[in-house]
Amino acid sequence: MSNWGQKEWDPRAPRRILVCPDSFKGSLTATEAAASMARGIQQVLPQAAVELLPLADGGEGTLEVLLPALGGEKRGLWVTGPLGYPVWAEYGVAGERALLEVAQVAGLTLVPPERRDPTRTTTYGLGELLRAVCRDPIAEIWIGLGGSATVDAGAGMAQALGYRLLDEAGDPIGWGGGELARLARIEPPEQPVWLGKCIRGLCDVQNPLTGPLGAAAVFAPQKGATPQQVRQLEQALQQWARVVERDLGRTVDGIPGAGAAGGLGAGLVAFLGATLESGIHLLAQHLALAERIHRCDLVVTGEGRLDEQSSMGKVVGVVLELAMAAQKPLLILCGQATPAARADLAARPLPIGVAALCDRIPDVTEAQRQAGHHLEQMAACELKKFLA
Numbered sequence: 001m002s003n004w005g006q007k008e009w010d011p012r013a014p015r016r017i018l019v020c021p022d023s024f025k026g027s028l029t030a031t032e033a034a035a036s037m038a039r040g041i042q043q044v045l046p047q048a049a050v051e052l053l054p055l056a057d058g059g060e061g062t063l064e065v066l067l068p069a070l071g072g073e074k075r076g077l078w079v080t081g082p083l084g085y086p087v088w089a090e091y092g093v094a095g096e097r098a099l100l101e102v103a104q105v106a107g108l109t110l111v112p113p114e115r116r117d118p119t120r121t122t123t124y125g126l127g128e129l130l131r132a133v134c135r136d137p138i139a140e141i142w143i144g145l146g147g148s149a150t151v152d153a154g155a156g157m158a159q160a161l162g163y164r165l166l167d168e169a170g171d172p173i174g175w176g177g178g179e180l181a182r183l184a185r186i187e188p189p190e191q192p193v194w195l196g197k198c199i200r201g202l203c204d205v206q207n208p209l210t211g212p213l214g215a216a217a218v219f220a221p222q223k224g225a226t227p228q229q230v231r232q233l234e235q236a237l238q239q240w241a242r243v244v245e246r247d248l249g250r251t252v253d254g255i256p257g258a259g260a261a262g263g264l265g266a267g268l269v270a271f272l273g274a275t276l277e278s279g280i281h282l283l284a285q286h287l288a289l290a291e292r293i294h295r296c297d298l299v300v301t302g303e304g305r306l307d308e309q310s311s312m313g314k315v316v317g318v319v320l321e322l323a324m325a326a327q328k329p330l331l332i333l334c335g336q337a338t339p340a341a342r343a344d345l346a347a348r349p350l351p352i353g354v355a356a357l358c359d360r361i362p363d364v365t366e367a368q369r370q371a372g373h374h375l376e377q378m379a380a381c382e383l384k385k386f387l388a
Contacts, residue, residue, distance in 0.1 A: 013045055013387065014297030014329075020053040020289065022315035023061045024304040024335050025147075027371035030054035030061045036372040037300055037333060040379025044387075053292060055301075055315045058202035058260075058279020059146020060103040063092050069287050070094035077132055079125035080160075082106040082149040083115060084175070089129055096139040102261050103147035105129055106156075108223060111149045116224025118151035119178030119232060123264060127160025134193040141197055143268065144279060145261040146204040151177035151220050151233050153209070153240050154267015162189030163271060177220075177262065178229075180236035186247040194272055201268040202279030204314060207259035209252060209266045210237050215259035223262065237263055244270045280318045290322050299323045300379070302333035306341045306354070324350050331355075331386050333379055335367065353386040 019041065021033040028036065034052040041050055056062040067074065072094025081087035087110055092099035103109070105125035108116070126143075133141060150156070155165055156175050164187040165173050173179040207213050216225070216233035225233060240263075241253045250270045252258050257276040258266035268274035284290065293299055301319040303310065311317035316332060323330040329351040337356040345352050357374050361367040367374055 013048065015048055016296040017041055017045070017048050017050045017298045017300060018053060018292050018296040019050060019300045020055050020292075020319055021301050021333070022055055022057065022303040024302070024371055024375070025060070027304065027335065027368045028375070030056055030065055032372055033302060033375060036375040037302070037379045040376040041300065041383055043380040044383045051292065051296065053287060053289070055280065055283060055287070055289075055319070056144070057146060057204035057283070057315050058144040059204050060101065060107065060109075062144035062146075062202065062279060062283070063090065063099055063101050063104070066283055066286065067092040067094065067099060070097065070099070072097070072099065077129070079105050079128040080122070081110050081125055082121040082123075083111060084122065087125065089125065091129060091133065093136070093138070096137060098133045098136070098138045098141045099144070100126070100129060100133065100141065101144040102126060102264060103144070106150050107147045108149040109147070113224070116149060117229070118149065118176070118220050118223040118225050118262060119229050120176035121150045121152070121223070122156035122175035123148070123150050123152055123154055123267070124156035124160045124175060126154075127157035130157070130161060131193055134197060138197060141194075141199045142202055142282075143199065143274070144202045145264055146279070148261040148264060149223055150264070151215055151223065151225070151237070151262035153177070153180065153215070153237055153263030154271055155180060155240070157264070157267060158271040161193065161271070163187065177233045177236055180240040181232070183240055183243050186243055188248070199268060199272050199274035201257065201260070201265055201274050201276045202282055203257035203260040203265055203276050204279050205260050205309070206256040208254055208256070209241060209258040209263050210234060213259070215263040219259065219262060241266070280315050284318055284322070289319070290326070293319075293322045293328055294326045296328060298331065299328050300331045300333065304335040306332060306334040306337040306356070308338065308340050308344075310341060311344070320345075320348070324348065329386075331382060333375060333382065335371070353382060355382040
């Protein structure tokens with residue numbers, strides 16, 4: 001075994017290492033995770049040039065990761081949160097471009113676990129945030145769609161922007177995904193504040209709006225829905241899609257990414273005429289990820305949970321694609337890793353190392369409590385194994 005930590009440089013050791021993780025949700029931001037990994041790497045390879053490039057896929061952390069690259073500044077205002085209470089939401093402005101995160105206004109982290117109920121939570125605050133952004137000379141608006149507490153297909157957002165969502169009696173429906181079952185008619189606002197703006201929804205998933213892979217079936221349980229509420233939300237989203245197609249002339253159900261953020265992907269298309277695209281691919285382009293991978297000798301990435309969805313529009317999946325294209329060895333450090341994900345990576349024609357904190361520390365609470373320290377130690381240990 002090579003003595004990688006010695007002062008004399010081993011000619012086989014990687015000289016340039018790119019550290020480009022996603023966040024470890026509930027434990028570390030992408031920036032914190034990258035810093036912890038880098039400290040562990042430098043214990044083993046103190047002479048290596050370690051470049052930190054925290055990443056995001058359109059969910060939490062997109063603003064933190066992308067705004068500096070765009071040369072923008074943060075702003076903020078009070079808006080209506082997912083439970084109806086005021087929350088402080090930050091957004092970014094870079095020239096004539098604005099960057100918003102749904103997680104800032106309707107995020108799951110804004111709702112205590114005992115109050116999570118996507119039949120009631122709303123995206124109303126996103127509409128308020130969009131109203132404020134549209135008052136400025138903004139030409140393009142990017143909206144990161146990950147991490148929401150809602151399954152209302154953007155209905156709350158639309159109500160805040162002046163849409164009238166009415167029931168059979170002509171009365172406005174209330175907030176929350178459960179209310180969509182009562183929707184009978186949609187009346188657009190007379191003077192849309194977003195006209196002339198290019199709006200792009202940044203998705204971290206490709207799920208459709210409804211069906212077995214849709215917003216209710218796949219994501220509602222993660223947001224606190226019971227099996228009965230999942231069925232209720234599925235029927236409500238189907239009703240919403242029918243009314244949207246009839247009154248707004250837009251068929252949104254089968255669009256990839258329509259199910260993102262509890263159907264908000266579909267809502268952006270239906271109500272705002274937005275386009276949907278992969279958040280991580282957009283970030284990869286603006287952060288020159290492919291070029292950075294090409295220049296390095298080793299790529300280190302990771303996320304909180306490595307599973308079958310990691311290769312479907314997530315950070316680790318795109319990093320893997322680019323590393324394979326550049327034929328660069330890859331080390332993946334994560335909180336948890338499913339057997340299926342490990343098996344998939346083992347079959348790839350590329351040197352890939354995978355390690356999970358839960359393999360080293362079975363107590364999940366302990367692993368999360370000192371995630372930065374444990375990740376640093378795991379990075380050092382696994383790098384030694386990977387390079388041996």
